[in-house]
Amino acid sequence: MKKFVAAAIVLAVMLSFAACREKGVIPAGKTVTPGTLSQYDPKKCRASYADRLVAQAVYPVSPQYPDGTVTDKEAEEWVKFRKNRMDAASAIDSSALGSFVKKTVREYLTSDDGGNRVYSPVSLEIALSMLAEITDGQTRAQILSLLGADSIENARRQAVSIWDGTYRDDGIGTTVLADSLWLNDGLMYKKPVLDILADSYRASSFSGKPGSTEYDSALRGWLTEQTRGMLDTSGVKLDPRTVIALAQTVYYKVSWENIFRETDTGKRDFEGTKGRVSVDFMNREIENGSVYFGDGWQATRLDTSDGGAMWLILPDKGRSTADVIASDGMFDLISGNKNGIENRRAKVRLSVPKFDVSSQTDLIQGLINLGVTDAFGSSADFSPLTDVPNVFVSEAKQAARVVIDEKGCTGAAYTLIVATYKECPGEKETIDFILDRQFVFIVTSDNGIPLFVGAVNDLTA
Incomplete structure (x- = not known):
């Protein structure tokens, strides 16, 4: 199972390299240069979102691989951590994950333009599981159907097993996953579902004014830090009507077992x-x-x-x-x-x-093709999250990049799902209703029966 999950993370590599004519291209014609692998500043990234942070997720400590420089206790900790990872991986429903990978890969990696495609099934799986948590009714049912889960509890269990079964940063391999929630500080939310996302998905929470320069910068900083500068996040901006943005990232770096000379x-x-x-x-x-x-x-x-x-x-x-x-x-x-x-x-x-391929994918039409329809329209049900009316998913996209050279493979992806409301609460149209001329009134009982009807034509008496 571990090998299957690892393959799912970088599956797009083997599919896109046969079409690799040149270095991968980010939309709008922006070519990602290899230098972005090392030019980002993690301190600046953290500073960009520090003031917006409400709750910081606690990630597991990954003991370092016992290469002869660690103590016996540290070696035992690595063995225990590895066993926990293997146990979590063995708990993954491989049939459900395999079906999800097959459906989504076929949806997102085939196109008529002959361009490169990179896609992380694992990142989308976890992001959709979080989306299922904050929705209900048919909206949730359609997401669960695509995930191959018969209940939200099983979808959650699957996401947690994938998370725990892949996460590592032990000196011989890095597969770091991260999740976050971006909330609107002008809206009210239901705490139980936010607690689930924090506890089960290790999602950090942020709050601010969507669409503001500061909040957009914070989100971009978080995405850049988690993907270690590999992806172009300059186009990431939130709609002022954003209710919640779900962000999921994967960063992957390994060496070849035998490097190329x-x-x-x-x-x-x-x-x-x-x-x-x-x-x-x-x-x-x-x-x-x-x-x-x-x-x-x-x-x-x-x-x-x-x-x-x-x-x-x-x-x-x-x-x-x-x-x-x-x-x-x-x-x-x-x-x-x-x-x-x-x-x-x-x-x-x-x-x-040697290749450096990248792409950015709009996920919405693909998800609609795969049966997830209600989340994007007036039928969307976000009642577990908020009582704000008319909430729907307005944006769902994934950016991904994979680079290989003589030493190894590096990959990164982020998935961003944004839910907004159609009408801005507290910013209703203002209408002056002044009865300064003749008017009619009707007085009804509590069950709608008209008790009095009158016409006010003159107030001089």
Whole structure:
């Protein structure tokens, strides 16, 4: 199960690299440069949101891997932490997660424009589970159906198991998840559901005036800190009518189990959807490797320092990444079900391009296609969260980026779901109603029966 979850986090890598012609492009034509991996300032990020913080989530302490420099006690703590992670991963409903991954990957990673796509199923899964917590009725039922959960308790249990089963920062691998709530300081909320989000999802809470420069800056600072500067957050802004914004992030960094030698990297042509281009390819021989053959594709894996892997799936010539996504074989492979998939043990001469791919995805239409409809319209039910009327999801998006080089793989994603109200409470239209001329009145009883009806035509007497 651990390998399946790790694969779900970076699943988009193996699907998008076959279309990788150039470095990934953020919408509006902004190319993300490798320098953003190290140029962010965590202190400035924290300073941007410190005044807006209501409750800070407490994250688990990840003991460092016992590499010979730690004490026996510290080594025991790492073993215990690892066991807890494995126990949590084993509690994941793999069937429900597998179905969710398959449906959403097919929805968000196939397109006609031939561009790169990166998507984190885990980030969306947890964000949708939080959304289910603050909704009810058909709105919640539709979300639960997509998640494959028959109750909000099971959806919560699944999200917690994914969170606890993947979270680590122990020196040999980093998979850090974070959740947060962004509230409107002019509105009232129901405490029980906020407590659930804080306790079960480890969600930090913030409060401020949505749409203000300070609050927008705080949200961008939090997202930037959690994704360690990998993603462009400059376009993140909240509508002044925001009731709540749910933010979920994933940051992932591992080394290859056996790194590539930079001296073996060389130029090679890559044939992408937009033509041929010469790029840097990393090269290595794997003496005892495996290549898997499915219907129209072949695959191998790059083992990582934390015991996980990056699967690399190559469509046969004449086939596309969309063809691979449409088949079940790829999903069976990463879930461990290799029935019908040929495995050849061989010396593998691997040549893989270095890449830096990123994308930003509007999630709304995809969720509607997958059956989550009520959350985006007048039928939305946010009664567990607030009594504010006419609340609906106005924005749902995910940004993600994955970079690989000779040393390893780094990835980050954030999912942002924003609920707003259609009419601004406390800012109603003002109408002067002055009875300074003839008028009619009707007096009714408490059950609507007209007791008196009159016409006031003259007040001179």
